[in-house]
Amino acid sequence: REVCDRAQVLLRDAASRLWNASVDRVRDAACKDYIKRFFISITEEELSRGLLWLPSERQSGRTLTYHRTISNPEAWLTHSQARAFVDLAPDGSLDQEARAMLDSLQKMIPPTVKRRDYGPLEWGPGVNPDLPAHRDYLIGLADDFTQDLLESVDKAAQKAAIQPDKIVDEVRHHLRFAILRSRAFCPTETTRDVTEEVEEYLASGADASNGFVVHARSGAGKTYVMSKILVDHMAHSSNGSKHDPARNGSNDANGSKGEHIARNGSNSSNGDRSSFFLRANGSKDSTNGSKVSQGQRCIIARFLGTSQASSSVQALLTSICAQLQRVYSKAEPIPEEFTDLKALFIKAVREWPTAEMALTLLIDSVDQLDDINGGRRLEWLPVTGLSPHVRIVVSTLPDHAEFDCLSRLRKTLDVESGEERRGKLVELAPMVDWRSVLNHILKVLGRRITHDQMGAVEHAVDGEHGTEQHSLNSTRNDWGRTRSAITNGSEGVSRIGTSPLWLRLVAQMVSKWRSFDGVPFKLSSSVRGLIVDLFERLEVSHGVFVVRAALSYLTLTHGIGEGELNNLLSLDDDVLADVYEWWVPPLRTSPPLILSRLIVDVSPYLSRRGDGSGVELLSWYHRQFWEACEAHCFSSDTGRTLSRQKRCEELVNYYSGRWAGVAKPYSRWLSAIVQRPNFFPGETAGDRMVPAQPLVLQGSLRDGTCVINLRRIGALVPYAIKGRLEATVVKELTSIEYITAKFVSGMGSLLLTEVVDAMNTFPDSGAVLLELHSFLGRHMTLLRHPVTPGLAAQLLVQEPDASKLLRRFRHAEAARPEEERWGVLEWDQRPQEFDPLLMTVREHDLDVNCVAMSPSGTFFASGGGDKSVKIVRISTGDLFMILAGHTDAVNAVVYTPDGRRVVSAGSDKTIRIWDALRGAELFVLSGHAENVRALAVNGTTLISAGHDKTVRVWDLGTPGE
Numbered sequence: 001r002e003v004c005d006r007a008q009v010l011l012r013d014a015a016s017r018l019w020n021a022s023v024d025r026v027r028d029a030a031c032k033d034y035i036k037r038f039f040i041s042i043t044e045e046e047l048s049r050g051l052l053w054l055p056s057e058r059q060s061g062r063t064l065t066y067h068r069t070i071s072n073p074e075a076w077l078t079h080s081q082a083r084a085f086v087d088l089a090p091d092g093s094l095d096q097e098a099r100a101m102l103d104s105l106q107k108m109i110p111p112t113v114k115r116r117d118y119g120p121l122e123w124g125p126g127v128n129p130d131l132p133a134h135r136d137y138l139i140g141l142a143d144d145f146t147q148d149l150l151e152s153v154d155k156a157a158q159k160a161a162i163q164p165d166k167i168v169d170e171v172r173h174h175l176r177f178a179i180l181r182s183r184a185f186c187p188t189e190t191t192r193d194v195t196e197e198v199e200e201y202l203a204s205g206a207d208a209s210n211g212f213v214v215h216a217r218s219g220a221g222k223t224y225v226m227s228k229i230l231v232d233h234m235a236h237s238s239n240g241s242k243h244d245p246a247r248n249g250s251n252d253a254n255g256s257k258g259e260h261i262a263r264n265g266s267n268s269s270n271g272d273r274s275s276f277f278l279r280a281n282g283s284k285d286s287t288n289g290s291k292v293s294q295g296q297r298c299i300i301a302r303f304l305g306t307s308q309a310s311s312s313v314q315a316l317l318t319s320i321c322a323q324l325q326r327v328y329s330k331a332e333p334i335p336e337e338f339t340d341l342k343a344l345f346i347k348a349v350r351e352w353p354t355a356e357m358a359l360t361l362l363i364d365s366v367d368q369l370d371d372i373n374g375g376r377r378l379e380w381l382p383v384t385g386l387s388p389h390v391r392i393v394v395s396t397l398p399d400h401a402e403f404d405c406l407s408r409l410r411k412t413l414d415v416e417s418g419e420e421r422r423g424k425l426v427e428l429a430p431m432v433d434w435r436s437v438l439n440h441i442l443k444v445l446g447r448r449i450t451h452d453q454m455g456a457v458e459h460a461v462d463g464e465h466g467t468e469q470h471s472l473n474s475t476r477n478d479w480g481r482t483r484s485a486i487t488n489g490s491e492g493v494s495r496i497g498t499s500p501l502w503l504r505l506v507a508q509m510v511s512k513w514r515s516f517d518g519v520p521f522k523l524s525s526s527v528r529g530l531i532v533d534l535f536e537r538l539e540v541s542h543g544v545f546v547v548r549a550a551l552s553y554l555t556l557t558h559g560i561g562e563g564e565l566n567n568l569l570s571l572d573d574d575v576l577a578d579v580y581e582w583w584v585p586p587l588r589t590s591p592p593l594i595l596s597r598l599i600v601d602v603s604p605y606l607s608r609r610g611d612g613s614g615v616e617l618l619s620w621y622h623r624q625f626w627e628a629c630e631a632h633c634f635s636s637d638t639g640r641t642l643s644r645q646k647r648c649e650e651l652v653n654y655y656s657g658r659w660a661g662v663a664k665p666y667s668r669w670l671s672a673i674v675q676r677p678n679f680f681p682g683e684t685a686g687d688r689m690v691p692a693q694p695l696v697l698q699g700s701l702r703d704g705t706c707v708i709n710l711r712r713i714g715a716l717v718p719y720a721i722k723g724r725l726e727a728t729v730v731k732e733l734t735s736i737e738y739i740t741a742k743f744v745s746g747m748g749s750l751l752l753t754e755v756v757d758a759m760n761t762f763p764d765s766g767a768v769l770l771e772l773h774s775f776l777g778r779h780m781t782l783l784r785h786p787v788t789p790g791l792a793a794q795l796l797v798q799e800p801d802a803s804k805l806l807r808r809f810r811h812a813e814a815a816r817p818e819e820e821r822w823g824v825l826e827w828d829q830r831p832q833e834f835d836p837l838l839m840t841v842r843e844h845d846l847d848v849n850c851v852a853m854s855p856s857g858t859f860f861a862s863g864g865g866d867k868s869v870k871i872v873r874i875s876t877g878d879l880f881m882i883l884a885g886h887t888d889a890v891n892a893v894v895y896t897p898d899g900r901r902v903v904s905a906g907s908d909k910t911i912r913i914w915d916a917l918r919g920a921e922l923f924v925l926s927g928h929a930e931n932v933r934a935l936a937v938n939g940t941t942l943i944s945a946g947h948d949k950t951v952r953v954w955d956l957g958t959p960g961e
Contacts, residue, residue, distance in 0.1 A: 012038050029108040044105055060112040064148050069120045076125045116144055167322045170309050173609050174301045181227035186440035190429040191225050197426050198229050202391050211383030211392035213409045216428035221500045222395050226364040230301050237297045297358045298327045305368035307609040313375035314338050317345045328352040336784055338373045338879050342380045349382050358389040367397045367405045374881040376403040377919050383412055441507040449510050456519040463525030505530040508604050531628040542598045545578040548633055552647050555629040559617035566595045568654055570688040573667035584679040588686030613710035648723030655716040657693035664688055701740050704789035708745050717754050726762045734808050740792045743783045752776050756875045768804040777839030793822040800832045841877045843870045850892050855899040863890025869904045881919040885912055892935040905932035911944055
């Protein structure tokens with residue numbers, strides 16, 4: 001403490017010498033000079049940022065002040081409570097400087113701010129509730145505070161006056177995502193070629209019946225181009241003129257048009273259609289060049305992978321269909337079965353738009369989907385046969401070992417490989433002129449750098465060109481597409497563009513360099529190096545334990561609320577011990593300002609989204625941050641290894657509400673910090689003030705009128721599985737309340753996935769989990785559309801008495817009060833044999849004619865009268881992909897012994913061979929004169945039998961008979 005006090009004096013003296021002209025302004029409420037940080041307390045800084053530095057019109061509604069006067073506490077300086085009311089100098093006397101600063105701080109509070117004054121209270125010694133005068137004083141203070149707080153909450157609720165709306169939140173997220181990136185967009189020669197061609201397509205439609213594809217290698221900045229296209233199109237559609245709604249950034253007093261729409265989206269509580277479309281006043285009709293109409297245009301945008309509802313094809317189509325329903329006033333229910341959902345989406349895109357309400361659909365990075373339900377096969381995406389009132393723009397990476405989206409789009413649009421077709425498909429070349437882009441980003445940030453500092457960037461760029469290598473399959477773009485080589489025309493000259501993610505990181509770092517600092521540190525030539533350097537500097541600024549804990553949870557959760565994150569920091573004893581090094585507050589929580597400051601420093605690298613629970617989730621915007629943080633926080637090479645399992649356990653404890661209202665015992669280190677003589681001697685545990693996490697937030701599962709705790713049911717079991725907490729996982733999964741809540745929330749398929757993950761992780765609990773898997777698989781269709789909230793419980797009591805699930809249910813029921821029981825009816829004569837049926841899958845529209853299991857036992861392929869082959873994951877019943885190509889019913893299907901190919905035969909007289917993982921049709925065998933009825937395969941030899949009375953033997957090594 002003596003060293004700290006001495007250092008404070010020296011720093012103040014040095015600051016006074018350097019900024020002598022500013023010393024007199026330190027006590028000015030509006031002063032923001034750098035020198036001020038050496039003279040004020042954290043409390044004054046908080047008050048300055050939260051009140052004094054705000055515009056006057058915002059001050060009165062954000063702060064309440066309570067002015068208390070305690071008579072003569074100076075006479076009791078040796079009393080332990082006195083230290084909570086006065087500041088003491090190192091020698092134990094009253095700190096006169098601190099008292100003078102407090103008096104001046106009180107005078108800075110604007111007169112418009114609500115203030116409550118309390119008369120002098122005689123020191124007791126201390127403030128003692130046992131004394132009548134003190135008790136009345138405390139009751140009055142508590143009543144006043146409660147009343148003021150409730151009034152503030154009521155005003156905030158009335159101001160918001162909205163119900164959470166998943167669709168509005170999703171629309172708002174993607175609009176904001178695009179607006180922010182369009183502001184950072186820097187046009188170059190290569191981007192202008194693309195934006196102008198897409199602009200022409202959107203305005204006049206060179207081929208009105210087809211969609212438009214933008215493709216680019218990693219590193220080309222494709223997502224930023226798509227964001228710019230969207231924002232320009234919104235502006236053009238709303239006023240008929242070419243206008244950039246983000247031209248003035250945040251300094252636009254009236255706000256940009258795009259941002260205005262994003263805000264409107266969040267204020268719609270009744271599905272008002274104005275939140276989902278823009279008026280079109282100047283778009284051209286592709287058939288005759290005349291205006292389409294003076295009506296309106298619905299503009300829908302999705303940047304895939306940036307939100308939960310845009311990360312899988314089923315969630316994506318559900319979200320877009322719900323938005324289209326509101327725009328076009330359609331009452332058709334949105335199906336849960338993917339086949340029906342895909343049909344509704346295609347119908348809505350092709351049939352609902354009209355001249356009075358046209359449609360533009362922009363989907364960025366279709367390659368970011370997974371292969372469940374054939375997400376990257378793109379059979380769900382109608383890019384041909386469109387009406388004149390529909391425009392579709394999509395983007396993708398080139399083909400990769402795991403996906404071939406570009407080839408599929410080329411085939412659908414009839415564009416040969418390597419060919420660019422105006423009005424259909426265009427390539428965006430990687431960025432080459434990095435200097436102009438860097439200067440643009442710095443301009444957006446309001447900064448410039450010196451010649452020497454630019455030289456440091458150039459030196460790093462030279463190194464980056466030589467060393468940086470990234471995966472072409474990096475998930476989620478933002479600035480994060482990686483650098484790659486391209487071929488310049490027919491000359492075959494290899495050009496290398498600097499990675500936009502690397503450049504964005506560099507811009508953020510050098511923007512904080514001051515001109516007189518020179519080059520404070522060397523810039524890494526790799527993205528991973530820059531990220532690790534960032535983490536290490538954060539640890540210096542904010543503390544190792546705070547940074548490691550916060551970054552660990554950001555990385556493990558892939559989306560967490562700021563409030564949740566602060567609660568988790570409060571549960572971390574190492575964090576509290578580090579934060580409490582100089583002062584221990586009355587409440588055992590991590591001060592919110594600690595996390596807020598850290599979030600501000602990493603905000604350029606975070607994305608924000610909703611998940612339908614009302615919580616705004618923070619997550620890394622690029623996969624490289626996850627990978628770098630995984631290595632930094634959990635690798636044994638970092639020197640301060642943090643246990644991944646321990647972090648998962650804390651997440652489970654938090655989402656289960658274990659420490660809600662309970663004093664959590666202190667670690668040895670935290671005990672030593674808290675129990676210091678001048679703080680709380682003898683205290684061994686503290687309430688961390690974290691919230692309870694009930695399964696149902698409001699209402700009851702039993703009557704169907706309830707609000708489910710989506711954060712709990714979405715997080716608890718997955719983290720318990722990662723943390724290998726077997727008992728917690730089994731208890732939660734086999735709870736009838738958890739099962740019911742999952743289906744009520746539309747998460748039935750996710751529940752089955754959790755069960756499968758648990759079975760693979762905990763073989764010792766395999767029997768009860770396998771029984772649960774069978775129970776869910778048999779009744780999946782009924783549970784997805786329950787006729788009563790208690791259907792799961794009623795179906796469970798029909799199981800045999802030997803059922804482990806039934807025994808658990810009966811035990812739980814017996815422990816409940818009678819009024820909280822499910823009220824199910826048990827049949828005395830029910831069968832006592834277990835049903836061998838494990839699952840019922842309904843994917844085909846017509847008869848199912850054939851089925852085959854993959855050699856690994858992971859998938860099955862089925863063929864039917866709907867002319868398709870469906871590949872389904874056996875463990876979950878999820879549709880993996882659809883093989884479409886037969887022109888008549890499919891009669892036979894078989895896997896090759898290596899599981900790499902699927903062979904199908906049909907009434908169209910053909911045999912088709914497919915890639916079992918990618919779904920590509922490899923070749924077609926023709927020869928039968930009638931329907932092909934049966935298949936058999938051994939190695940590369942295929943045998944087929946047909947209605948033409950022939951059996952044919954084929955060599956799959958060569959596509960011939």
